Amino acid sequence: MAHETQKAIARQSLLLKSLPEQHVETLLSHAIWRSYDRGETIFLQEEEAKAVHVVLAGWVKLFRMSATGSEAVVSVFTRGESFGEAVALRNVPYPVSAEAVSPCDVMHIPSPVLLSLMREDAEIGISILAATFAHLHSLVAQLEQLKAQTGSQRVAEFLLNLCDDESGACDVELPYDKMLIAGRLGMKPESLSRAFSRLKPMGVKINRNHAKISDISALRGYAENDPSEK
């Protein structure tokens, strides 16, 4: 990918987009640009954080390994999204590992650069808090889903989030493979398969990585209904 294109994507990221031009230039000029292959590790849990990461292309997953090797996917990021803000600024170990799940380009902003800029201008702190709050919010939403919805309902919501429209019909591409979707939604691949089958009567057709939704409103109704009143 052309470097100029990369910079343009970085400028649109939640982390940078509200910063004054001058600071953005400083950050971009000190950033490290790297490509990763599918399956490559970006950083490991317990490693000390030395940078903030901005995804420019491809998909990155954050996950935690339990003592016994089972993995829990915490989040999945793509173009324009950043992660590691709160950790990098405090020189503490990452609570999660990061891995490229597709070939991808990532920009790394070394934390000392960010820190020194932050002492100059408090706006930077606000921007970082904005990005961190977005993560906090998405974790809270995920927690709510896990605690209050069945597997099929979580799948339904996942599909709804891929749709742009509020109602009517819709065709979407599944953004990454089903094993990862299952992990992200806290279920096994087999359960995801079955959840898809259960959504068929609700007007959802899955073919490869392509999904056809015939009635968005109906699907939303299914996702939001209390499981007890079905």
Add this chain to the structure above:
Amino acid sequence: MAHETQKAIARQSLLLKSLPEQHVETLLSHAIWRSYDRGETIFLQEEEAKAVHVVLAGWVKLFRMSATGSEAVVSVFTRGESFGEAVALRNVPYPVSAEAVSPCDVMHIPSPVLLSLMREDAEIGISILAATFAHLHSLVAQLEQLKAQTGSQRVAEFLLNLCDDESGACDVELPYDKMLIAGRLGMKPESLSRAFSRLKPMGVKINRNHAKISDISALRGYAENDPSEK
């Protein structure tokens, strides 16, 4: 509670403890001090955040209500813990509601005070990020538990977190009632009851709000084992 005692507790909070004395004084002098009864609402989801909250005594739960009225407990805070940092500084709506689950004292720091101080001294931003990161971390840990452990294992870990020792035996008090513990662990009260019974053979005795653990290491082993290899 005496006001001086309250201030002493506030000073020890994660949010304030690493700030220079002068800033702490400013914040304390602008803070609002309030008491809440059990069941009283501190703020509601979707309400606009106008302050950061520090618990001085008692217990506060943060939770989300789904469209249908089922509630998902996101976290439970007590003395010295703070919440709402990232939200207050951005004037966005709270993603959760907060309610006192026991009589409690809470200090509110109006966000404008925090914001103006932050523009003076970037250290404040770092302190806020520290507190925010702690929340982020605890949410990630909770997500991992929900995705990778059975109910009984989560209960075991909950008990272990109440113990001070690393091994041997231990007696602990359950910090709040079982309905809330169940909510916090993402299960129904009935399931919590059964989880406790299942822990009996592992040397856990529950009597009212009192728990006796005969072998911490054994319990830890149970909590950390892959469910598949039982």
Add this chain to the structure above:
DNA sequence: GGGGCGACATGACAATAGTCAAGTTGTGCA
């Protein structure tokens, strides 16, 4: 002291998700 109420425990049953095994399909590489 005697309701009455809410928290908690327990049993029976249903729903949901995980496990194991077998089969299908698609992709990439020899």
Add this chain to the structure above:
DNA sequence: TGCACAACTTGACTATTGTCATGTCGCCCC
């Protein structure tokens, strides 16, 4: 072209959890 492998699907079975109903216990209040 064809083999090998990984992703995915499906079925049968089991484990776990939720639901509903019932019963006990402790506590608050008159």
